[in-house]
Amino acid sequence: MSRIAKPWYYRQTGWWMAWIDGRKEKLAKGKANRKAAETKLLELRLQAAKNPVPDSPDQTVASVIETYQEFARKRLASNTMAVRAPYLQSFAEAHGWRLVADCKPLHMEQWLDEHPEWVSDWTKNGALRNVHVAFNWARKRRLIPENPFRGVSHPVGAPRRDITLAEFKAILRGTRSRGRKRPTPGHWIRQVLIFLWFTGCRPSEAARLTWKDINFEQQMIILTKHKTARMQRPPKPRVIPLDPRVVRLLQSLARKSDYVFLNHRGTPWNKDSLSLRVNRARQVLGVSDEATLYGTRHAFGTRAVLQGADIKTVSELMGHTTTRTAEHYVHLAGKHPHLAAAMLQVNAPRRGA
Numbered sequence: 001m002s003r004i005a006k007p008w009y010y011r012q013t014g015w016w017m018a019w020i021d022g023r024k025e026k027l028a029k030g031k032a033n034r035k036a037a038e039t040k041l042l043e044l045r046l047q048a049a050k051n052p053v054p055d056s057p058d059q060t061v062a063s064v065i066e067t068y069q070e071f072a073r074k075r076l077a078s079n080t081m082a083v084r085a086p087y088l089q090s091f092a093e094a095h096g097w098r099l100v101a102d103c104k105p106l107h108m109e110q111w112l113d114e115h116p117e118w119v120s121d122w123t124k125n126g127a128l129r130n131v132h133v134a135f136n137w138a139r140k141r142r143l144i145p146e147n148p149f150r151g152v153s154h155p156v157g158a159p160r161r162d163i164t165l166a167e168f169k170a171i172l173r174g175t176r177s178r179g180r181k182r183p184t185p186g187h188w189i190r191q192v193l194i195f196l197w198f199t200g201c202r203p204s205e206a207a208r209l210t211w212k213d214i215n216f217e218q219q220m221i222i223l224t225k226h227k228t229a230r231m232q233r234p235p236k237p238r239v240i241p242l243d244p245r246v247v248r249l250l251q252s253l254a255r256k257s258d259y260v261f262l263n264h265r266g267t268p269w270n271k272d273s274l275s276l277r278v279n280r281a282r283q284v285l286g287v288s289d290e291a292t293l294y295g296t297r298h299a300f301g302t303r304a305v306l307q308g309a310d311i312k313t314v315s316e317l318m319g320h321t322t323t324r325t326a327e328h329y330v331h332l333a334g335k336h337p338h339l340a341a342a343m344l345q346v347n348a349p350r351r352g353a
Contacts (some may be wrong), residue, residue, distance in 0.1 A: 056219060084130045122156065
């Protein structure tokens, strides 16, 4: 007989947890809230018992989400699921018991309003989009006749800007450990920042970079596993040529692990810990909140366009599957000197005209 799940306290996050159907579920936060955790566990057990099988016509919100996640875990990148799962979990907790046939767009709008901590338009749009993915998938597989939340959306907001050179240099200065016997924690994030600035890599690519991905002889990185590999037919490796400054940086690093970039504890980074460390440095130094870690990638794309790289080349350098994403950098918001120079070039008199 299988053991009955019991709540257990995870000290690192401060949450009571439990295993339900092979998945870890959050129950209640705070060590003193064991009773609330037990009540929540009972509710989740009852909900799981009521969930219909995948081919049942009476699907619930929870059953659709669970079926989608089982499908997606085997096919999507782990970092994609790490982003999507919290939103799906939150929506299942709010409306998991509800029959899909009884769902209304209002229910999704109410769910969004119940999370004031999602401040930015990017976050709100992302929350809706990630839930829509599950229900659109279920509709295409004919598990449900239609997505009951179709039409619910939120403005995506203004595009995140690139980090400026002045902001980048300020953060680098703030992470120096000169005059100290041992490198400070900021020393280790400094290595990653320089790498991102000169390669345009995604922070997650830097965090997962291993020594076997680097070909020093050809001065390039070759990633066989990357974000867009699953969307290519057939999949192609992502090739990242290396600037000589990046080559020198990589050659200076000690090979203490399979991973290239390690934190001050000697363990690999992840994109969240990288962002957190940059946010802390930014706050201490008084740098704008808009100067984010991912802004180094935007800065690389903007520089590429300003230096005259064509849109196809920019897409290749940044690992995009199409030129549509790279077109974001063509708008050149605020780059008036470049536009003025382009205007003079267009209207320059031609010989013999």
